[in-house]
Amino acid sequence: MSHLNQAWFQLIQDVAAVEAELAKALQARHGLGLSDFRALQALAEAKNSELRMQDLASHLKLNQSSVSRMVERLERTKLTVRDVCADDKRGVYTVLTDAGRTLLAQSEVTYQTTLQAQLAERPGAFTGLLQPLP
């Protein structure tokens, strides 16, 4: 196996391990999946805390159907609500609720600290990949 090949395999596994820890922490402490968390983040950053399904999909690099189902989950737990957009009735806005904003704020602490801890545990694994090289 070539050097590049091995390096890639190693990277995949390091990335996967960190992601798994992030997912576990969010799930355990806030009952939130990783994609769900990132969706909330995207909404919070969006204008009016709302996005169309499509925009959410392209931001998260998920396809329409996955987003449709994800939003279904988020709605079931009252973190977002759907809202038809007035100007184009084909479209649906997904809007962050107050509950969603609150949970997001809490989750972000978990996410941030877990991420830092995980990176610290893997010194060298991501050198050059996260900090723009000096």
Add this chain to the structure above:
Amino acid sequence: MSHLNQAWFQLIQDVAAVEAELAKALQARHGLGLSDFRALQALAEAKNSELRMQDLASHLKLNQSSVSRMVERLERTKLTVRDVCADDKRGVYTVLTDAGRTLLAQSEVTYQTTLQAQLAERPGAFTGLLQPLP
């Protein structure tokens, strides 16, 4: 969102995109999943081209049940065969067949060229992977 946070998100997406391309290429040209491919690689590198389920699992960082099902797939397509080990009758070796070795050899070309192409398409995203930083 913090800088680290953003950088991580970006890395995840780049990695996911490359992995998706690898998976698509392998599936399209050889009818092989990415994990399946990596399993064949692991077997080829192992002594006698055989590994216990467990060892396969720990190498691929998959859990035991996933590997059990994966090996089932590989066997269905005649790429591997199961073989009980004589010394510990609880154990089962998964052994690469000639067909498996042949398919692997072909797939590795696809994998390698796709990987290089993908990395080349994302200049800067993976600096530090190719040349270990000086």
Add this chain to the structure above:
DNA sequence: GAACCAATTGCATGAGCATACAAGCTCAGC
């Protein structure tokens, strides 16, 4: 109405968790 776009729904896949099952090992008690 024809072509198009947005969102949802049906179906298949690959993965994890919990559990069941099977083989071998240990050791107390006779």
Add this chain to the structure above:
DNA sequence: GCTGAGCTTGTATGCTCATGCAATTGGTTC
């Protein structure tokens, strides 16, 4: 020293979940 209960180790199976692709439904635009 033999036996059998209980533990350990290795594999398989049932269920569930998130995701992708393909087909569908409903609204829009020309």
